[in-house]
Amino acid sequence: MAVLVYVESPNGIVKKTGKEVSYYGSQLASALGTECIALFIGLAENPASVGNFGVNKVIHVNSNNDIDFDSQNYTYIISKVATDYGANTIILSNTSSGKSLTGRLGIKMNAGNVSGANSLPELSGGFVVSKSVFSGKAIARYSITTENKVISVMGNSIQPVENENPAVVENIEIKVPVSKLKIIERKTSKGIVPLPEAELVVSAGRGMKGPENWGIIEDLAAALGATTACSRPVADSGWRPHHEHVGQTGVAIRPNLYIAIGISGAIQHLAGVNNSKVIVVINKDPEAPFFKAADYGVVGDLFDVVPKLTEAIKKFKHS
Amino acid sequence: MDLIGERNDLIDVILKKNDQMNYLVCISKTPDTTAKISFKSDDTEYNADGISFIMNPYDEWYALVRAIELSESTGGNVTVINVGPASNDIIIRKALAIGANNAVRIDVASADAYMTAANIAGYAKDKSFDIIFLGKETIDFNGSEVGAMVAELLELPFISYASKLEVSDDKFTVTRDIEGGVEICNVEGPFVLSAAKGLAEQRIPNMKGIMMAKSKPLEVINPIINTPRVIAAKFIIPKAKTGVKLCDPENMDELVRLLHEEAKVI
Numbered sequence: 001m002a003v004l005v006y007v008e009s010p011n012g013i014v015k016k017t018g019k020e021v022s023y024y025g026s027q028l029a030s031a032l033g034t035e036c037i038a039l040f041i042g043l044a045e046n047p048a049s050v051g052n053f054g055v056n057k058v059i060h061v062n063s064n065n066d067i068d069f070d071s072q073n074y075t076y077i078i079s080k081v082a083t084d085y086g087a088n089t090i091i092l093s094n095t096s097s098g099k100s101l102t103g104r105l106g107i108k109m110n111a112g113n114v115s116g117a118n119s120l121p122e123l124s125g126g127f128v129v130s131k132s133v134f135s136g137k138a139i140a141r142y143s144i145t146t147e148n149k150v151i152s153v154m155g156n157s158i159q160p161v162e163n164e165n166p167a168v169v170e171n172i173e174i175k176v177p178v179s180k181l182k183i184i185e186r187k188t189s190k191g192i193v194p195l196p197e198a199e200l201v202v203s204a205g206r207g208m209k210g211p212e213n214w215g216i217i218e219d220l221a222a223a224l225g226a227t228t229a230c231s232r233p234v235a236d237s238g239w240r241p242h243h244e245h246v247g248q249t250g251v252a253i254r255p256n257l258y259i260a261i262g263i264s265g266a267i268q269h270l271a272g273v274n275n276s277k278v279i280v281v282i283n284k285d286p287e288a289p290f291f292k293a294a295d296y297g298v299v300g301d302l303f304d305v306v307p308k309l310t311e312a313i314k315k316f317k318h319s
Numbered sequence: 320m321d322l323i324g325e326r327n328d329l330i331d332v333i334l335k336k337n338d339q340m341n342y343l344v345c346i347s348k349t350p351d352t353t354a355k356i357s358f359k360s361d362d363t364e365y366n367a368d369g370i371s372f373i374m375n376p377y378d379e380w381y382a383l384v385r386a387i388e389l390s391e392s393t394g395g396n397v398t399v400i401n402v403g404p405a406s407n408d409i410i411i412r413k414a415l416a417i418g419a420n421n422a423v424r425i426d427v428a429s430a431d432a433y434m435t436a437a438n439i440a441g442y443a444k445d446k447s448f449d450i451i452f453l454g455k456e457t458i459d460f461n462g463s464e465v466g467a468m469v470a471e472l473l474e475l476p477f478i479s480y481a482s483k484l485e486v487s488d489d490k491f492t493v494t495r496d497i498e499g500g501v502e503i504c505n506v507e508g509p510f511v512l513s514a515a516k517g518l519a520e521q522r523i524p525n526m527k528g529i530m531m532a533k534s535k536p537l538e539v540i541n542p543i544i545n546t547p548r549v550i551a552a553k554f555i556i557p558k559a560k561t562g563v564k565l566c567d568p569e570n571m572d573e574l575v576r577l578l579h580e581e582a583k584v585i
């Protein structure tokens with residue numbers, strides 16, 4: 001029984017999470033001694049390229065028209081392809097769309113599912129998937145007991161290895177039922193890597209004093225090529241847009257580098273960021289709780305330290 | 320007197336009744352956000368000893384309050400449902416105190432998202448709810464799965480991470496959080512949504528609400544599904560950080576060097 005990977009292609013483009021799940025699926029398929037099939041729905045540029053991450057075959061459904069995302073219809077398509085092509089394990093990205101699909105597909109496929117897996121399943125004596133629980137304070141290892149399985153993979157959990165090896169693409173048409181929902185508008189910040197996908201994040205809190213001071217944060221983010229984030233009171237006060245808010249009630253992220261500036265490190269803030277690989281804290285208060293969760297710390301006035309850090313980054317990039 | 324006229328009156332009565340919106344809100348119980356995390360029984364079970372529990376914040380602050388707001392503005396009924404043992408009645412009473420009209424508890428300690436969803440869907444199947452509200456995730460096991468499962472079991476549309484919901488003449492407009500922004504859509508009811516921050520503002524129950532909650536109906540029913548599909552095999556607490564390395568605020572070149580050479584993140 002094959003492994004089927006659904007690769008998202010928003011605006012036709014395969015993003016980082018798409019490469020990660022392709023690699024995850026192909027690694028799992030080889031561990032299970034089976035083949036890995038990738039599924040694309042709607043517009044997609046160069047779907048054959050996921051072969052570079054080990055996928056054996058690509059099924060491209062309705063390649064000529066972009067179908068609005070509707071979890072009901074997408075579940076219909078993905079489960080139909082899984083059944084028609086003999087796949088009993090489905091891999092998805094743990095994105096906003098993935099979050100609406102994982103549970104649905106679990107039901108449709110009579111499968112046990114785990115959302116937000118942070119590593120490849122362990123197969124010795126079962127099928128055990130790890131994920132982060134209690135907002136990053138613990139890791140759970142879940143044993144899936146059903147024949148069919150659905151897993152969504154947390155972004156930045158696996159480092160895909162790329163080899164030149166384009167996959168064969170098969171185009172098929174599937175007639176989908178009329179959707180009961182219609183997307184009327186999509187508003188996203190252009191040209192910036194969205195927070196859940198960002199590898200580098202520069203985040204600031206109430207220590208900034210006011211929205212007018214955010215220029216130094218944006219300069220640092222620009223020098224690094226990082227995405228900006230903020231603490232909850234900052235978003236609640238309207239200093240920054242709501243989608244930048246990280247933490248328990250906001251977005252949970254796991255970038256390679258999280259720089260926290262003028263943020264105290266309350267437990268609810270840490271809940272969304274403590275899975276970051278490396279944390280740098282800049283705070284004038286040496287007693288700020290965030291230092292306990294940090295790898296590197298700078299005790300100092302952010303208005304002083306941040307511009308200096310930006311200069312040092314620029315110098316480093318030019319050397 | 321013509322029979323057709325009489326029938327039409329009857330139909331009118333039924334339609335009037337159906338005009339009232341029916342909302343179902345799924346609520347769960349989680350450890351307080353600051354609770355200490357530890358495990359027992361060979362690290363297979365959360366250690367709840369001495370822990371104070373709360374209603375999952377997404378369920379309470381956003382899902383429940385939005386449903387109550389809608390019932391207040393458009394008329395209608397708010398039912399809350401929990402899958403869990405009698406010790407969960409405390410959060411159910413709180414939901415009634417905040418303003419839900421009646422409650423249902425399915426009497427089983429749920430072992431996974433499937434058990435929870437299958438029991439909720441089993442109850443909701445023939446009740447013609449217009450909207451089923453859930454939280455975007457429980458803050459303990461962070462599953463984010465139950466809503467999508469309920470929707471698929473009932474063959475309804477599902478909108479995850481809804482941060483805004485407007486209703487006008489049976490038409491629903493929902494804004495949902497997506498990567499780096501939002502998506503706005505129109506949806507035909509009935510449908511299922513999971514609530515994110517923004518959907519409503521937290522409400523604190525007042526004395527009157529707390530008193531009234533005592534006499535509101537809480538129906539306890541038996542589960543229809545008892546077997547999970549996923550079993551928690553083990554919990555692990557990750558190793559704490561070994562300690563922060565402090566850098567001189569006057570020497571940011573050193574921090575950059577460490578991030579490049581030691582941490583290898585830039």
Ligand SMILES: Cc1cc2nc3c(=O)[nH]c(=O)nc-3n(C[C@H](O)[C@H](O)[C@H](O)COP(=O)(O)OP(=O)(O)OC[C@H]3O[C@@H](n4cnc5c(N)ncnc54)[C@H](O)[C@@H]3O)c2cc1C
Pocket residue numbers: 204205206207208230231232233234245246247248249250261262263264265266267268269272282283284285288300301302303352376
């Ligand atoms: C249920 C619940 C959920 C929550 N969810 C979230 C969440 O998702 N995300 C979140 O962020 N919060 C959340 N919170 C709020 C959280 O508890 C904190 O209140 C919040 O994170 C504090 O934000 P802050 O660190 O920006 O502000 P503060 O706590 O006010 O910290 C400001 C920091 O800036 C430092 N500072 C001030 N001036 C300077 C300067 N010139 N130079 C350097 N440093 C300076 C100070 O020393 C201080 O440490 C939640 C709370 C609850 C109860």
Ligand SMILES: Nc1ncnc2c1ncn2[C@@H]1O[C@H](COP(=O)(O)O)[C@@H](O)[C@H]1O
Pocket residue numbers: 345346347348375377378400401402403429432435452453454455456457460461462463464465466
């Ligand atoms: N035991 C339960 N009883 C009722 N609703 C629940 C239960 N567990 C979870 N839910 C609902 O499902 C949502 C998502 O939970 P989860 O998928 O477990 O993260 C929660 O926010 C609740 O609205």
